[in-house]
Amino acid sequence: MSDDIQGEKPTLRTLSQETGFAVATVSRALAGDLRIAARTRETVAEAAARLGYVPDRAARRLRTGRTQVISLLLNTQHEFLGFTHEFLSGITEVLAGTGYSVTVVPDSPIEDRLAPVRTILRNNLADGILFTRTEAFDPRVRLLLEADFPFVSHGRTEFTTPHPWVDFDNESFARQAVAHLVAKGRRHVSLLLPGDQFTFTQHLRYGFLSAVREAGIAHDIVPGVTLDSPPPEIAAALMRARHGATPPDGYVCVGEVTALAALAALSDSGAVHGVDADIVAKRASPIFDNIRPRIDTVFEDLRATGRAMAEMLLRRMGGEPPHGLNRLFLPSPPSR
Amino acid sequence: MSDDIQGEKPTLRTLSQETGFAVATVSRALAGDLRIAARTRETVAEAAARLGYVPDRAARRLRTGRTQVISLLLNTQHEFLGFTHEFLSGITEVLAGTGYSVTVVPDSPIEDRLAPVRTILRNNLADGILFTRTEAFDPRVRLLLEADFPFVSHGRTEFTTPHPWVDFDNESFARQAVAHLVAKGRRHVSLLLPGDQFTFTQHLRYGFLSAVREAGIAHDIVPGVTLDSPPPEIAAALMRARHGATPPDGYVCVGEVTALAALAALSDSGAVHGVDADIVAKRASPIFDNIRPRIDTVFEDLRATGRAMAEMLLRRMGGEPPHGLNRLFLPSPPSR
DNA sequence: TGCAGTAATTGAAACGTTATAAATCAACGC
DNA sequence: GCGTTGATTTATAACGTTTCAATTACTGCA
Numbered sequence: 065m066s067d068d069i070q071g072e073k074p075t076l077r078t079l080s081q082e083t084g085f086a087v088a089t090v091s092r093a094l095a096g097d098l099r100i101a102a103r104t105r106e107t108v109a110e111a112a113a114r115l116g117y118v119p120d121r122a123a124r125r126l127r128t129g130r131t132q133v134i135s136l137l138l139n140t141q142h143e144f145l146g147f148t149h150e151f152l153s154g155i156t157e158v159l160a161g162t163g164y165s166v167t168v169v170p171d172s173p174i175e176d177r178l179a180p181v182r183t184i185l186r187n188n189l190a191d192g193i194l195f196t197r198t199e200a201f202d203p204r205v206r207l208l209l210e211a212d213f214p215f216v217s218h219g220r221t222e223f224t225t226p227h228p229w230v231d232f233d234n235e236s237f238a239r240q241a242v243a244h245l246v247a248k249g250r251r252h253v254s255l256l257l258p259g260d261q262f263t264f265t266q267h268l269r270y271g272f273l274s275a276v277r278e279a280g281i282a283h284d285i286v287p288g289v290t291l292d293s294p295p296p297e298i299a300a301a302l303m304r305a306r307h308g309a310t311p312p313d314g315y316v317c318v319g320e321v322t323a324l325a326a327l328a329a330l331s332d333s334g335a336v337h338g339v340d341a342d343i344v345a346k347r348a349s350p351i352f353d354n355i356r357p358r359i360d361t362v363f364e365d366l367r368a369t370g371r372a373m374a375e376m377l378l379r380r381m382g383g384e385p386p387h388g389l390n391r392l393f394l395p396s397p398p399s400r
Numbered sequence: 401m402s403d404d405i406q407g408e409k410p411t412l413r414t415l416s417q418e419t420g421f422a423v424a425t426v427s428r429a430l431a432g433d434l435r436i437a438a439r440t441r442e443t444v445a446e447a448a449a450r451l452g453y454v455p456d457r458a459a460r461r462l463r464t465g466r467t468q469v470i471s472l473l474l475n476t477q478h479e480f481l482g483f484t485h486e487f488l489s490g491i492t493e494v495l496a497g498t499g500y501s502v503t504v505v506p507d508s509p510i511e512d513r514l515a516p517v518r519t520i521l522r523n524n525l526a527d528g529i530l531f532t533r534t535e536a537f538d539p540r541v542r543l544l545l546e547a548d549f550p551f552v553s554h555g556r557t558e559f560t561t562p563h564p565w566v567d568f569d570n571e572s573f574a575r576q577a578v579a580h581l582v583a584k585g586r587r588h589v590s591l592l593l594p595g596d597q598f599t600f601t602q603h604l605r606y607g608f609l610s611a612v613r614e615a616g617i618a619h620d621i622v623p624g625v626t627l628d629s630p631p632p633e634i635a636a637a638l639m640r641a642r643h644g645a646t647p648p649d650g651y652v653c654v655g656e657v658t659a660l661a662a663l664a665a666l667s668d669s670g671a672v673h674g675v676d677a678d679i680v681a682k683r684a685s686p687i688f689d690n691i692r693p694r695i696d697t698v699f700e701d702l703r704a705t706g707r708a709m710a711e712m713l714l715r716r717m718g719g720e721p722p723h724g725l726n727r728l729f730l731p732s733p734p735s736r
Numbered sequence: 737t738g739c740a741g742t743a744a745t746t747g748a749a750a751c752g753t754t755a756t757a758a759a760t761c762a763a764c765g766c
Numbered sequence: 767g768c769g770t771t772g773a774t775t776t777a778t779a780a781c782g783t784t785t786c787a788a789t790t791a792c793t794g795c796a
Binding site: 073116118120121122123125126131133138140146147148149152153156157160165166167168169170186187188189295296299320321324325327328331332350351353354355356 | 409452454456457458459461462467469474476482483484485488489492493496501502503504505506522523524525631632635656657660661663664667668686687689690691692
Binding site for chain 1: 781782783784785
């Protein structure tokens with residue numbers, strides 16, 4: 065039915081001619097305007113369905129100023145394994161059928177993180193923005209709040225003004241990870257953190273530190289490198305620690321890459337996982353099922369995260385106030 | 401300078417008032433029309449720069465029918481580890497600054513692969529299309545060729561009509577992988593293939609089979625599962641083979657996931673990598689650097705692939721004929 | 737019968753751009 | 767001096783939609 069090649073793509077004018085109503089009437093009928101007779105609305109809807117009418121995005125956008133586009137600021141440097149794929153899949157799942165499309169805009173934490181946001185605002189390139197790797201006083205959040213522009217951040221901030229966010233409870237993760245290692249008898253746990261600017265770094269640090277203090281065990285935070293450092297540097301830092309006076313016997317790893325680096329460091333220094341040390345890692349992909357030796361992991365469901373962020377943004381763009389538009393994913397206990 | 405909040409966003413009318421030229425003149429001057437006096441073009445360009453004028457996408461799109469959008473059909477099911485991230489980064493790198501934006505459209509090989517393409521064509525949602533996981537007689541290619549719509553496929557087809565593609569030489573990869581295993585003294589190599597519908601499956605098969613025949617060694621192609629099978633099923637299939645009468649002593653793995661599954665199968669069956677068997681794997685991410693035991697890999701640069709595809713699509717959209725718009729990435733020899 | 741009041745519909749304008757066709761103007765040859 | 771040419775510029779229409787203000791049709795009531 066909708067496969068008819070009617071020659072020309074149907075517009076409101078086509079529907080107008082087809083039904084005998086004026087273009088304005090057709091437009092309002094399709095919009096569900098109640099001041100248009102119910103009978104008319106039916107007739108128009110039927111014709112639209114029959115001819116496969118789809119409103120022209122450019123025309124609507126020009127007239128209304130709304131773009132029907134959501135922009136995702138995507139980090140093009142480093143990634144947790146599988147992060148992008150899962151996250152993006154969740155977003156597109158939710159947006160399919162809503163009429164919104166997602167555009168991907170590169171976001172490099174090294175360069176000016178505001179530039180892409182400014183471009184979007186200034187040139188009206190989207191109706192809403194999603195982004196990740198949120199900082200405690202993220203300039204993007206500040207700018208978007210000022211402009212009263214809909215957005216959802218992956219991660220919280222420390223601004224007092226409420227805004228929509230979706231986050232994973234990294235503080236609990238760190239706490240549970242330490243507890244898990246302590247339960248295995250470990251007495252010196254090590255943590256490799258992301259860059260200090262990110263909010264979740266503070267959450268991880270706080271959860272980690274309070275848990276190690278509570279348990280009264282030794283700890284260290286790997287110095288000189290972050291999760292975003294080049295893998296060889298991470299590997300080198302971990303090896304240095306293993307050859308130090310008091311190598312750790314437990315590792316809390318925030319991503320797959322770090323976990324593999326820690327495993328490699330153990331292996332390369334002649335230590336045996338499960339004997340000399342244990343690892344607890346956060347993971348976003350299923351690959352750890354095939355890693356040997358098996359390690360204990362906590363799964364962060366990034367597909368669900370993407371879904372939650374997209375749903376929240378839709379609500380925000382629909383006019384819901386930001387207050388209460390938050391979602392904190394809780395970690396399940398480490399398991400293998 | 402371009403940060404002035406001039407109250408209103410500048411349009412051609414603003415520039416017209418500013419320069420004293422008519423809107424039409426300004427438009428053509430900015431377009432670089434040579435029939436506009438050089439002096440005028442300068443004046444207009446200066447004013448545009450000074451006011452930070454950016455053409456309105458919706459208006460331009462409505463008028464010209466060109467969307468300035470490129471759609472990427474993205475598989476939301478399975479992925480090679482890191483595929484999406486690298487690939488997408490390459491694409492956005494090239495497109496940054498061209499005025500084109502990328503929208504991501506979900507493509508599920510299980511459902512109708514033509515549906516998203518039809519929607520894009522019918523509703524004029526993009527000026528060009530990129531997609532992956534190309535089939536030998538891919539219906540999307542057929543449709544896009546018929547519609548004379550610009551696209552670049554990741555992977556070749558067997559259609560006689562030429563069309564732009566970017567591919568990795570999987571035949572050579574398979575051949576080299578086998579040769580590498582043979583050089584290590586392996587006499588029975590095993591291969592796990594993607595689904596039969598994909599063109600690159602045939603390339604892999606051909607390269608693999610001709611290499612094993614040439615070398616005169618035993619071989620098998622893991623039956624009952626494909627690269628897209630659920631990881632537990634893959635693991636089970638590999639374990640079955642290990643417990644069979646003649647377990648393989650060499651593995652050719654087309655992706656990270658399979659390689660890890662093969663390593664796990666070796667480990668779980670008590671075999672030792674490097675002694676009882678060797679693995680050669682294709683990889684798209686840096687994670688294997690940290691896998692122990694180390695395995696030999698061939699790197700497929702998906703960022704470069706994304707870049708190549710985006711560049712090619714720009715050229716195609718610019719009017720270049722499809723003939724000659726092809727790029728075959730060659731594998732470097734396996735190394736660790 | 738006339739008229740206010742409501743319900744339903746409609747014409748026209750506008751969003752910002754580009755393409756077409758027409759207008760303006762100076763210089764030129766005769 | 768006058769039509770012709772070539773170089774620039776411009777008015778106008780159109781892309782498809784939404785919305786304002788205005789029109790038309792209908793109802794009930796005095």
